Amino acid sequence: MPQETTPSHGEIHCPVLLEEILAHLLPRDNGIYVDGTMGLGGHTAAILDRCSPNGRVIAFEWDARAIVLAQKKLATYGDRVQIVRRNFAEIKQGLTDLGIPAIDGLILDLGLSSLHLDEKTVSGTGRGFSFRGGEPLDMRMDNRMPRTAADLVNNAAAEELADIFFYYGEERQARRIAAGIVTAREQEKIETTEQLAAIASGAVPKRFHPKKIHAATKVFQALRIATNHELENLEAILRDAPPLLNPGARFCAISFHSLEDRMIKWGFRNNPTMQELSKKPVIPTMQECQKNPRARSAKLRSAIKL
Ligand SMILES: C[S@@+](CC[C@H](N)C(=O)[O-])C[C@H]1O[C@@H](n2cnc3c(N)ncnc32)[C@H](O)[C@@H]1O
Numbered sequence: 001m002p003q004e005t006t007p008s009h010g011e012i013h014c015p016v017l018l019e020e021i022l023a024h025l026l027p028r029d030n031g032i033y034v035d036g037t038m039g040l041g042g043h044t045a046a047i048l049d050r051c052s053p054n055g056r057v058i059a060f061e062w063d064a065r066a067i068v069l070a071q072k073k074l075a076t077y078g079d080r081v082q083i084v085r086r087n088f089a090e091i092k093q094g095l096t097d098l099g100i101p102a103i104d105g106l107i108l109d110l111g112l113s114s115l116h117l118d119e120k121t122v123s124g125t126g127r128g129f130s131f132r133g134g135e136p137l138d139m140r141m142d143n144r145m146p147r148t149a150a151d152l153v154n155n156a157a158a159e160e161l162a163d164i165f166f167y168y169g170e171e172r173q174a175r176r177i178a179a180g181i182v183t184a185r186e187q188e189k190i191e192t193t194e195q196l197a198a199i200a201s202g203a204v205p206k207r208f209h210p211k212k213i214h215a216a217t218k219v220f221q222a223l224r225i226a227t228n229h230e231l232e233n234l235e236a237i238l239r240d241a242p243p244l245l246n247p248g249a250r251f252c253a254i255s256f257h258s259l260e261d262r263m264i265k266w267g268f269r270n271n272p273t274m275q276e277l278s279k280k281p282v283i284p285t286m287q288e289c290q291k292n293p294r295a296r297s298a299k300l301r302s303a304i305k306l
Contacts, residue, residue, distance in 0.1 A: 015042030016295045017254055020282050021107055024252045024302040027051035031104035034095075035059045036088035036237060039113040041070035047107070048077045057081045058098065060088045062142035066115055087142070089236035095244060104249045106241055110234070111256040111294070112224075116141065131220055134194035139227045149227045153190050158182045168231070168259065169222030173204045177219055180204075193220075221257065234260060238267030242274055245305035250277070252302040261299050268303040277302040 021043065027033055027050040035044045038059035047057050059074075059081060061067050067083055074081050086094050088108065095103065116129045126135035128149060139149035153161070158178045165174035180203025181190065190196055201215035209215045225231060241251060251274065255261045261281065268274050281299035289296045 014292045015046065016109060016111070016292065016298045017282065017284055017288070017300050018043065018046055020284075020300055021109075021252050021254065021302075022046060022050055024277060024282075024300070025105045025107060025250050027055055027105065029053065029055050031055045032100060032102075033057050034091065034103050034106045034241075036091065036106060036108045037061065037110060038070055038083065039066050039109065040115060041073045043107055043109055044070070044081060045074060045077070048074075048080055052080075055080065058095065058100065058103070059083045060086055060091070060094060062087050062144075063113075063115075064143065066113060069115065087233060089233040089240075091237055092240045092244065101244075102246045102249075103244055104246055106245065106249070106251045108234075108237065108253040110230070110254060110260055111298070114294070117294075128193045129220075129224065131193040131197040131214070131216060134192045137191055137193055137196055139224050141228050145228070147227065149223045150189075150191055152223065152226060153181060153196060154185050164226045165219055165222045167222075168225040169218035170258075171218040171222065173208055177203045196220075225259075231259065231263065234263055235267075238263065238271075242271055242305060247305055249305045250302055251305070252300060254298050254300045256297050256299075261301070264301045268301065271303075273306050274303040275306055277304060 025033070025047065027047045029051055031051050033047050033051065033055065035047065035057055038044050038061035041059070044057050044059045048055070057080065059070070061070065061083060062085060064085065067085060071083065082098065084094050112129055116127070126133065127138040127140065128135040129139060137148065137150040137153060161181055162174040162178035165171040165177055171177065177200050180199050184190060184199045190199065196219070197214070197216040200219045201209065204215055245251060253264045255264055268276050281301045284295040284298055
């Protein structure tokens with residue numbers, strides 16, 4: 001099993017668009033904020049620093065491994081932070097259960113965490129988010145969910161797989177790849193990222209392979225979105241969070257692909273109780289992208305509760 005080497009996750013992780021999101025959220029003393037995607041706690045800690053001494057953060061996170069790491073990092077904030085192992089789509093019930101009727105701001109940072117992308121090298125037990133190494137095709141961020149990516153790939157009908165690749169991955173070769181998967185799984189169960197990456201790229205003639213990314217990149221993105229119901233969760237929080245916001249509270253969301261960015265944009269614009277802070281999303285500076293290549297596709301949109 002690979003050894004954990006330097007540095008630990010808490011040290012290597014850099015929260016994306018940190019100053020920008022704080023400038024939009026404007027945390028203040030005595031406020032109650034929700035971080036819907038706590039991850040390793042980088043944004044949560046920064047909000048807690050800004051809303052001290054009495055402001056609080058309710059941090060939603062559904063991944064048990066992320067919670068273990070974040071708990072250590074956030075221990076110094078004591079009961080100013082409350083970690084809730086729950087899907088952010090359940091924000092309404094989650095806050096009701098804590099006896100909190102309204103909040104002063106909400107953030108979402110929707111990408112994969114560095115834990116998900118690096119966990120193979122750190123813990124030796126990856127979940128198949130990256131196809132760099134041969135990992136089990138799991139992709140569940142919350143291991144309580146019943147269906148893994150492998151379940152989907154081995155059981156879904158060709159049409160369902162093609163729709164997933166086309167709509168969630170914007171993959172133009174969706175039908176070819178779905179057909180390739182159905183043929184391959186008749187021979188042998190598809191259980192690893194390596195198998196799937198080879199099948200997906202083998203199903204598409206070389207002349208149609210993308211130039212800048214691996215031929216299976218969009219298939220992996222699409223499967224992850226489907227396995228975790230990512231768009232349904234985003235739709236739920238865009239619908240259910242605005243009524244929970246106090247007037248003047250901000251809803252700030254960082255997304256990493258165009259499907260999510262579009263949903264956030266229209267979720268804000270179509271809600272008469274929310275006013276966008278700006279029409280255009282905020283993107284990271286060149287310096288941030290150089291320091292943290294994962295920030296490259298990030299877009300921040302924020303809206304204020306009227
Ligand atoms: C990009 S990371 C967040 C990183 C975090 N802002 C930080 O500074 O460490 C996204 C996190 O959100 C979690 N997540 C994604 N969708 C979720 C959902 N529907 N409910 C709860 N947590 C979710 C993932 O497990 C992941 O840990």
